[in-house]
Amino acid sequence: MTVPFQVNDPRAVIEADRAHVWHHLVQHKPFETVDPRIIVEGKGLRVWDITGKEHIDAVSGGVWTVNVGYGRERIADVVRDQLVKLNFFAGASGSIPGARFAEALIDKMPGMSRVYYANSGSEANEKGYKMIRQIAHKRYGGKKHKILFRERDYHGTTISALSSGGQQERNAQYGPFTPGFVEVPHCLEYRAQWDLSGEAYGERAADAIEEVILREGADTVGGIVLEPVTAGGGVIPAPEGYWQRVQEICRKYDILLMIDEVVCGVGRTGTWFGYQNYGIQPDIVTMAKGVASGYAAISCCVTTEAVFDMFKDDADDPLNYFRDISTFGGCAAGPAAALENMAIIEEEGLLENTNAMGARVIDNLHALMDKHAVIGDVRGKGLFCGAELVADRATKEPLDEKRVQAVVGECMKQGVIIGATNRSVPGYNNTLCLSPALIATPDDIDQITDAIDKALTTVMS
Numbered sequence: 349m350t351v352p353f354q355v356n357d358p359r360a361v362i363e364a365d366r367a368h369v370w371h372h373l374v375q376h377k378p379f380e381t382v383d384p385r386i387i388v389e390g391k392g393l394r395v396w397d398i399t400g401k402e403h404i405d406a407v408s409g410g411v412w413t414v415n416v417g418y419g420r421e422r423i424a425d426v427v428r429d430q431l432v433k434l435n436f437f438a439g440a441s442g443s444i445p446g447a448r449f450a451e452a453l454i455d456k457m458p459g460m461s462r463v464y465y466a467n468s469g470s471e472a473n474e475k476g477y478k479m480i481r482q483i484a485h486k487r488y489g490g491k492k493h494k495i496l497f498r499e500r501d502y503h504g505t506t507i508s509a510l511s512s513g514g515q516q517e518r519n520a521q522y523g524p525f526t527p528g529f530v531e532v533p534h535c536l537e538y539r540a541q542w543d544l545s546g547e548a549y550g551e552r553a554a555d556a557i558e559e560v561i562l563r564e565g566a567d568t569v570g571g572i573v574l575e576p577v578t579a580g581g582g583v584i585p586a587p588e589g590y591w592q593r594v595q596e597i598c599r600k601y602d603i604l605l606m607i608d609e610v611v612c613g614v615g616r617t618g619t620w621f622g623y624q625n626y627g628i629q630p631d632i633v634t635m636a637k638g639v640a641s642g643y644a645a646i647s648c649c650v651t652t653e654a655v656f657d658m659f660k661d662d663a664d665d666p667l668n669y670f671r672d673i674s675t676f677g678g679c680a681a682g683p684a685a686a687l688e689n690m691a692i693i694e695e696e697g698l699l700e701n702t703n704a705m706g707a708r709v710i711d712n713l714h715a716l717m718d719k720h721a722v723i724g725d726v727r728g729k730g731l732f733c734g735a736e737l738v739a740d741r742a743t744k745e746p747l748d749e750k751r752v753q754a755v756v757g758e759c760m761k762q763g764v765i766i767g768a769t770n771r772s773v774p775g776y777n778n779t780l781c782l783s784p785a786l787i788a789t790p791d792d793i794d795q796i797t798d799a800i801d802k803a804l805t806t807v808m809s
């Protein structure tokens with residue numbers, strides 16, 4: 349494909365970036381000798397960097413975000429029209445796209461009822477935590493205030509979101525943390541903590557949550573936050589049996605079930621929301637990245653009517669409302685873009701495509717397992733897939749970070765951008781991440797897995 353753009357003086361842009369931009373999540377020393385990567389344009393599943401090199405993006409904008417792909421003029425058009433008409437009005441007022449998107453969203457989430465707008469995943473989760481805490485104060489005199497979170501899960505970057513983070517590398521050196529968050533064990537059967545498998549493993553991992561509740565005192569635990577599929581912590585879907593048991597435990601102890609759909613939400617796992625794969629009914633659901641595929645900044649904290657009611661049932665109490673605001677939760681571009689994003693997913697049958705293409709990724713990775721002993725486990729749901737790399741299949745010793753990064757680098761040389769999970773548990777940043785846009789074709793999927801095949805051959809020989 350020909351390069352679709354020309355950048356005036358690319359060197360000046362690179363040097364401005366090198367001199368003044370502080371990039372996310374990266375050690376900057378290497379940029380003293382290596383140019384930072386600057387992505388200039390995208391179309392469909394492909395992006396071009398400032399040097400004119402074309403890449404297939406197998407990570408949807410680096411962080412599982414651009415679900416409907418790049419260059420969607422119809423989203424840009426509705427955002428432009430909305431901004432010209434009304435860009436922003438915050439506080440207690442609503443907007444036309446805010447009302448329309450909330451209605452469309454709730455239509456996809458049976459049992460849910462109210463949409464609270466914010467702008468990032470971390471912020472949406474903070475809203476959920478504040479709701480759980482305020483309910484604890486209103487109904488239980490503040491005692492039932494603890495919130496459980498799971499080892500390896502991640503819920504955002506603010507201090508309270510990190511306080512609910514099960515990833516040691518993200519948390520180190522940022523304490524002291526917000527009190528009242530308590531960790532429960534992960535549910536990764538490949539790295540089993542109990543000598544069981546399948547459904548029995550899933551139920552046992554859920555029972556471990558109950559053990560923590562009983563240890564802490566059920567009258568002190570008000571909520572639990574969980575990713576439907578753990579993302580950066582290792583691409584971990586729970587085994588059968590897990591979610592039903594988690595829901596039973598929450599109901600038994602009157603604990604609010606909060607599902608963090610920041611990555612899984614809006615189609616990524618082949619259903620509108622990840623939790624819908626498991627037939628459960630949460631009380632609070634948060635979402636961000638794929639909600640508008642990165643065409644505008646928007647996140648949502650969605651609740652049941654029962655949760656919402658607790659903030660309005662006593663209008664004489666001056667504290668009985670959600671005393672919270674998000675300034676840019678009032679930006680009308682977000683829901684306008686989100687509504688169009690949802691229409692595209694529906695009109696183009698992208699949930700069906702996600703299931704079909706996700707199955708193809710898993711089949712291709714399984715085929716690679718026969719050839720490359722370094723692949724220890726393959727897992728995923730929809731177009732959210734991972735391959736865990738090990739130095740030894742028998743001992744499951746994780747492949748060292750240098751070689752995992754070398755595999756990512758070799759794919760990059762071939763023009764395919766893949767990801768690797770972070771150091772959630774020291775030494776376990778060893779899972780390759782594949783999460784292309786939901787528009788991926790069979791040919792795209794094969795190109796991505798072919799690149800991994802070649803990269804593994806190069807790095808492991």
Ligand code: PLP
Pocket residue numbers: 411467468469470471473502503504505575579580608609610611636637
């Ligand atoms: N929750 C999950 C599961 C995430 O993966 C992330 C970010 O990667 C967040 C929350 C935080 O979202 P944000 O970076 O928009 O604050």
